[in-house]
Amino acid sequence: MDILKRIAEYRNREKELQWEGTFAEYLDIVKKNPRVAQTAHSRVYDMIAKAGVETDSQGNKKYLFFSKELFGLERAIERLVEEYFHSAARRLDVRKRILLLMGPVSGGKSTIVTMLKKGLEEYSRTEDGALYAIRGCPMQEEPLNLIPRELRPEFEKEFGLRIEGNLCPSCRFRLQEEYDGRIEDVIIERVLLSEDERVGIGTFSPSDPKSQDIADLTGSIDFSTITEYGSESDPRAYRFDGELNKANRGLMEFQEMLKCDEKFLWNLLSLTQEGNFKAGRFALISADEVIVAHTNETEYKAFIANKKNEALQSRIIVMPVPYNLSVTQEENIYRKLIQQSDLAHIHIAPHSLRAAAIFSVLTRLKESKKQGVDLLKKMRLYDGEAVEGMADIDMEELRNEHLDEGMNGIDPRYVINRISSALIKTDANFVGALDILRSLKEGFDQHPSITPEQREKYLNFISIARKEYDEIAKKEVQKAFVYSYEESAKTLMDNYLDNVEAYCNWQKIRDPITGEELEPDEKLMRSIEEQIGISENAKKAFREEILIRISAYARKGKRFDYNTHPRLREAIQKKLFADLKDVVKITTSTKTPDENQLKKINEVINRLVEDYGYTPASANELLRYVGSLLNR
């Protein structure tokens, strides 16, 4: 069985990664590759940087480490990586601060933290991200901490590495007891970070905010051994198993940080401010770890409004994580969430998610003061569309108009929940845009944070999204119709050219069936030319130009066809569209289509199914809907 083989492979791989040796041997490793002794912040930064960065034509950076799972947050991520991780990696003081991700619900904060955690687990298994620790240390601490203070300047000169940490109480004790002070003999091992095994990755989530015990973070007295060793300051009588201990060398996530009691926070923050924390009756313990917390804007505002918290604020680096503001990216978010959910097998008609995304993004945008930029235009600009008359708008300025844009509005999870709920309601085996928009609307009453004023605004956004969808739907059907009309387009063009030729040469045209001689069909020619704005006065010149082109082509032995003259092609297409409108109207709205109409409808449905991702049912629904739109 394949899976058993894979399990064995996995075990071997983990085994291959194991390494054990003396401190003396470890020094050789450090000499060859000083990177193994880098700080946790620097390792995280390396990991992110190694995954690569792409820069677009406007100079926006996309960090690939995050871009697989996070969409539309490039700006926030860039700031996070550069202002926090990059500075911290260079041993600037930000490293000693708690990183606080601040943003609206379901905006991706936890996802960022999870990616960092998972990333670190993997990275520690690669050569670049390898790290080592004193074997048996409950905090997997950096072996270089064994080097006594007095000798560090010399070491630093030779190795070009800074050592900051103090040896932890447990290792200090064992160095004397087990190794008799012989540092070079201390056994070192390679460490593979693992959240499940609580190695270098920790999560702290407050239980009861009022009675939170700081021991959860810093460890506690071991009551099973305290009688044996007699003293609370004997490291053997202490369990270094708090979350801060366990997360050493890696990352600790601090969930719901601002929900904690003030006193607890105060305690914690003073503990961590200098990269040290105090535990039990021991000297300060060094902690080399990234501490990431997250919170929402309301909680954060309440926190900073409290004067008592001022001292704490300076120990926190706040990074905003707003909602994505691009419609296309929002669609990607929904697709990802649907993939991960039990909706994955359901057919969602094309463009339905776009309709929902338009709505969500509109709820997050703030009005611009710039002339002529309404919300809809802003939405398009943010999505990278070219908007008429806005070619040279300063996007940076537009984005910076409201610093808290994206901090509220509809969250992606709400949309997914409403899609689920739409699904339950329908008897069909698919959901379409209208079902989703309706469901979004019906959910307003259950949404905890929608106020009555917002409700009005949101209803309006639903109808804007609906109108946008209507346009998309009409275009879609026309496209599908036109395809099966390509023959008609060619015929229409040949017909036009025959007439133009006859007109320019003062000839008559022969009816192919009756053989009758007729005047050129002025009405037909004009109905095409008008589509591209050719006036009565200009028609003669236009027709002559076409005739010249035809004969020029003929001289070169080439055929003047449908694609030769782009303006003429446009005119033909437009004319067909106009005619089609009527055909679509008639074919889709008659209750009892005739044989010919039925054939046409089936062709279009096939086309929608084969090329545009519909199912027969959703394609039928689309046709019916567009038919009703055209009949209005």
Ligand SMILES: Nc1ncnc2c1ncn2[C@@H]1O[C@H](COP(=O)(O)OP(=O)(O)OP(=O)(O)O)[C@@H](O)[C@H]1O
């Ligand atoms: N910009 C985004 N790109 C990709 N996925 C996103 C984005 N924003 C949210 N999501 C997805 O939405 C879901 C909710 O996000 P997540 O749990 O990370 O949010 P959060 O900010 O931690 O929310 P909360 O405040 O509720 O804890 C996740 O599955 C996440 O991947």
Ligand SMILES: [Mg+2]
């Ligand atoms: Mg979260």
